[in-house]
Amino acid sequence: MPSMRLRRQILPLFLMVLSPVILVTKAVADTLPVSECASEHSQRVERALAVKPPPIVRAIVIKGEPVFDPSRETLGDEILAGLNRLHWQTRESVIRPQLLFEVGSTLSPAALAESARLLRSRPYLMEASIKVRNPCESEVDVEVITHDAWSLTPRLALNRSGGNSKTG
Incomplete structure (x- = not known):
């Protein structure tokens, strides 16, 4: 792994070489016409992503x-x-x-x-x-x-134990 000092030296050189390529690529992309279809699609995506606040x-x-x-x-x-x-x-x-x-x-x-x-x-x-x-x-x-619910529910209870019957 390169040392920190070596990285500091390589990074500016790397950016110097790549920055004209990046600028040229961006300039070419900016001049390209955007098709109506792509524009319409991006508008639909923006509308779909627009979140309505909850009611x-x-x-x-x-x-x-x-x-x-x-x-x-x-x-x-x-x-x-x-x-x-x-x-x-x-x-x-x-x-x-x-x-x-x-x-x-x-x-x-x-x-x-x-x-x-x-x-x-x-x-x-x-x-x-x-x-x-x-x-x-x-x-x-x-x-x-x-x-x-009906609050007055009649209840019937039958109980038999030891020969005695109870109702209630």
Whole structure:
């Protein structure tokens, strides 16, 4: 391996020999016409590489669906309406703090997916989904749809041990 002193002596000589070649090559390249196809291609590449900033959450709308949906249930509409009146709908003030995004924040697909997963894990919700409205714009509306679980579930327990039966 050449010593540092020898490298310092060779490098300027090497650059002196190559610099006219580099300058001539660059000058020739600058005078060559650029085809329209190449120019159009470079413009397409520049547009593809231009990254749009993530959209901002403009509004969050929380919709609570009734426990019993007449379109999905087979009981009469009056019975379902009565049962829905017995159930207290989960309030927006309970749902909103569980969302991992807020109005004015940048929209993150990971935050949307995790928020939906967190809501579905709650025992008082049967279903939860999150939809983005106006996804092509710089500001979007987020719709959170929840479907409450019926909170008054009757339980029947039977137990028999030692000849004694218990119900409850």
